[in-house]
Structure formats: C-alpha cells, structure tokens
C-alpha cells in the first residue's frame with residue numbers, strides 16, 4: 001500500500017532542518033527549501049533549482065506540496081475580482097480582491113463554510129466542513145497579490161479576514177498564516193495592514209490581546225441590543241454583548257489598538273434611534289470606528305438595506321459622540337462577491 005505523503009508545508013522551519021539532518025544532509029538545506037515553499041511559493045520540488053536533483057527526488061518520495069488552485073476568476077464591472085479556490089481535497093472557498101484608487105485589499109476565507117448561523121449571511125447556509133490550513137490561507141493571499149500585480153500594476157496592500165468562516169474559530173491556523181504573511185521569510189507584509197474580523201468570540205479576543213498581536217481587530221456587531229442581535233446572529237445567545245464588551249475592554253487595555261465595528265443597517269431591524277444610542281453606549285469606552293456597510297440581499301428579501309435617512313441618522317449621532325464613522329459602498333455585487341454573499345454559487 002502506498003504511504004500517504006505528508007504536506008511539506010505543515011512542517012515548521014526547524015522540523016524541516018531536522019528532517020535534512022536525519023537524512024544525513026546539512027540543516028541549511030532546510031532553510032533553502034523553506035524559502036522555496038513560502039517566500040517563492042514553489043508549486044513543485046522541480047522548481048527548486050538550487051537543490052540537487054537527488055534531493056528533489058528524495059523530497060518527492062516523502063512529501064507533497066498541497067497548493068490551492070484558482071478554479072474560476074470572475075471580474076466585476078467595478079474592478080473587484082472573486083476567486084473560487086479549489087483546495088487539495090476538492091472543497092471550494094472564495095476570496096476577493098477589492099481595488100480602490102490607492103489600495104488593493106484581499107478578503108480571505110478562514111473556513112470551508114461556517115459553524116455560525118448569521119441569518120443575513122450566505123456562507124451560513126453552507127455547514128462548516130473544515131478549517132483551512134495556514135498554507136491554504138497564505139495561498140489565497142499570494143493568488144490575490146499576483147492578480148493585483150497583473151491587473152493593477154501594484155502589489156497587494158491590505159488583507160481582511162472577512163471571507164467565509166469565523167477566523168477566531170480557526171484561531172491557531174489563522175495566526176500561523178498571519179505569522180507567515182508578515183514574516184520576512186514569507187510575504188513580509190506589515191501586520192498593521194491586516195484586519196481580523198470576528199463576529200465576537202470573547203475568549204479568543206482575550207487570547208489575542210494576551211498574545212499582543214499587532215494586526216487590527218474588527219467586530220461584526222450589527223446591533224448593540226442583545227435581543228435584536230440574538231435574533232439575527234443566534235450565537236449571541238451563547239456569547240452575549242456583556243461578555244463581548246468585557247473582552248473588547250480587555251483587548252483595548254492590552255493593545256491600545258482602536259476597535260472597528262462592522263455594521264449593517266436593515267430596515268425594520270436596527271434602523272431606530274434606540275439602536276444607534278445603544279451602539280454609542282456600547283463602543284464609547286475606547287477609540288472606535290464604525291464601518292456602516294451597504295447590504296447585499298442574498299435572496300428572499302427578509303433583510304433589506306435601510307433607507308439613506310436611517311444611515312444618515314447613524315452617521316450624525318455617531319459623529320456627535322466623537323466616534324469615527326465611514327459609510328462603505330458595496331463592491332462586486334454583480335458577481336456575488338460582496339459582504340455576506342460568498343457561498344460558492346458558480
């Protein structure tokens with residue numbers, strides 16, 4: 001029976017160095033291979049031209065390199081690109097390139113499907129099948145960086161973990177991927193250009209704070225009233241706002257890093273003054289920014305974007321209370337690439 005080969009990118013640099021020593025070679029060979037695997041994103045051992053042919057064959061005997069494959073790329077009329085990314089086991093996730101005048105942002109997935117059940121989100125309808133490995137997250141970033149260079153003549157500038165899945169439910173792999181993305185031995189990107197967006201898992205927010213991470217934190221809040229939030233994000237019953245708020249206070253005390261709240265205003269759900277007042281009260285304890293995001297209906301119209309007047313009310317009250325607010329137009333709607341629309345509809 002053929003032995004199942006291990007994915008070489010599951011090995012740390014030290015493990016790779018040890019492997020070469022065990023093979024009677026020099027530890028330094030491990031550094032060379034590691035550089036090919038991460039910094040140069042080699043797809044095959046044959047591409048490793050400064051490694052001898054014998055060594056490459058030996059690697060081939062022991063390992064595979066499980067690369068993602070962009071199965072389908074769709075381009076929106078506004079320049080947004082959506083990639084359907086096939087994983088080594090055939091499952092598919094999506095990632096999105098969002099271009100603006102000055103930036104290219106990659107929106108990447110962290111899980112196949114999602115275990116949470118936000119009622120307004122298309123991904124929630126796919127049950128969570130598995131977590132993505134660090135290399136699968138890293139490869140989505142590399143694919144978007146390549147597309148940015150090809151179509152926009154500039155490298156990728158920012159990354160948001162806002163694609164499919166709840167990143168803090170795949171904590172270790174997400175942090176491991178970020179470590180490689182920011183390492184000079186990987187893509188060398190500044191952590192200041194990365195934002196992890198969570199629906200709010202208090203325990204994991206505290207853990208990130210303890211680890212003094214350098215990337216930004218965004219919380220998909222959508223309501224600061226428990227009853228309303230639980231009705232649209234049922235896991236709020238398990239992680240109520242009181243616990244979330246306490247975790248965010250801890251985050252701010254440890255990191256002194258501003259918190260961003262992602263917020264959609266829906267007609268008949270949170271388009272009232274009471275809802276805005278609750279939001280102000282919730283986030284005033286630390287420097288905060290509220291991103292009001294335009295909603296993209298996913299089907300039957302149960303959730304409808306609120307009126308411009310309601311959005312304006314949010315904007316005015318938040319500003320009066322010294323909270324930074326931006327209103328973001330949705331991007332890539334025509335290719336189902338906008339927030340909450342990622343659902344492998346091909």
Ligand code: SF4
Pocket residue numbers: 114115116117118121122123124163164165166199220
């Ligand atoms: S909004 Fe995010 S956390 Fe909620 S179901 Fe969708 S992917 Fe999961």
